[in-house]
Amino acid sequence: MSRPDIAVTGLGMLTPAGIDAAATWRGVCAGETTAATCDQLAGLPVDFCCRVPAFDAAQALGRRIAHRLDRSTHLALLAAQEALRDAALDPLAWDAARVGVVIGSGLGASHTWESQGRELHERGPGRISPLLISMIGPSTPASEIAMACGAHGPALATGTACASGATAIAVARDLLTTGQCDIVLAGGTEACTTPLITTGFAQLGALSTRRDDPATASRPFDQTRDGFVLAEAAAVLVLERAEHAAARRHPPRALLAGCGSATDAHHPTSPHPQGRGIKQAIRTALADADLNPHDVRYVNAHGTATIQGDAVEADAINALLPHGPSVTSTKGALGHSLGAAGAVEAALTILSVQHSLIPPTANLDTPDPAFDLNLVTKTATHERVSAALSTSVGFGGHNVVLAFRSA
């Protein structure tokens, strides 16, 4: 069955490397690291993380909107604003009923859950904000973006743990190919670097414990990796059928060629040891995109820097793409932003396809000799990327792979 090409016509993101896409791209390509000790985590077993640089939400969104929403929604709204500007779309001019929004998150409104829980226990029920319920809804980032820009089509939330942002983009693709929407804003958001969430991951043994040198803690695919570094971020893409973008004469940054989703159905937190789900997702994405494995020139890997996760993913990439495409994990620079990561990395993969530039994996000093991968280290490499994959893996066994082609 022939499907319409899906064009990526805009993108926006706020990450620990910067509060827009350009700053993030510069930082990631330079291999700059962003993890640092965080005052809010002082005294905890893991006291460092990757935070988005300071920004004034009240100034950027208005005091009232900023007051009413969790930080994760602030990030999503600002990423969506940038994506719309990038796509040169005027919400006053579009057919609002044909515009959808899909935003994923791994944990939702972590800051609000935590601060209001503290209020309840310390100061009583009278201190609970009547805004609480509207702030913590999983669909709040999507509905607030819809309200802010006047999108009257479906506004959906995806929840597939650390693959949520990638799932949002896959769902958006379906909304477009089935003709339900003409334009979809899709992405992910996460603002999770709170004491409770950080400690929860630390207790699980998932986080790096390099307290003495946080900047070098996120070491994807490195022999000395010891877990991931928690991060916050948001990224939003504007997707349209290519013919729709062409009709308004807006050049795509790249094409979303295919998507593959699969579930390990194996364990709450560990990947399937033979990578059953990630392999199935890669195969499905390749078939969906009508790509042969050797067409893939670059993989922006999930690569969180956990011992087991990186090993399973490296094996899957090597098994299914044995020709040795360039591989990067941008989490070395940005840390792991859970439900936002899939969208951030999709955006970075798109920029690699568009600019023929592959960023390095920050902190990758000694690639694990057990991995037979063509890992990009130290400096960005110029290489024509006609097709690329972005892989995402989440607790619960969620695997999502997005395939992008040059426009």
Place this chain on the structure above:
Amino acid sequence: MYDRIVELLFEIGIDTSHASPQTTFRELAMDSLSMTELTVMLADDTSPLPTGWTLDTTLADAAAHLTPCPTTPR
């Protein structure tokens, strides 16, 4: 209590730069959610909680309906 109401309105993100005692809540672009939030926040300052306010109540009338409760800490 007028000053306290204006202070709390500012705290919940309402633009109070043009507020006066004769301004209504509606004229400050308040909605049902912000009215509820204001009422909850006033719980520490007044007893009993204000009732009968609408979006068309002026700030002066709202203040007049409130009885300060000085023994309750903020």
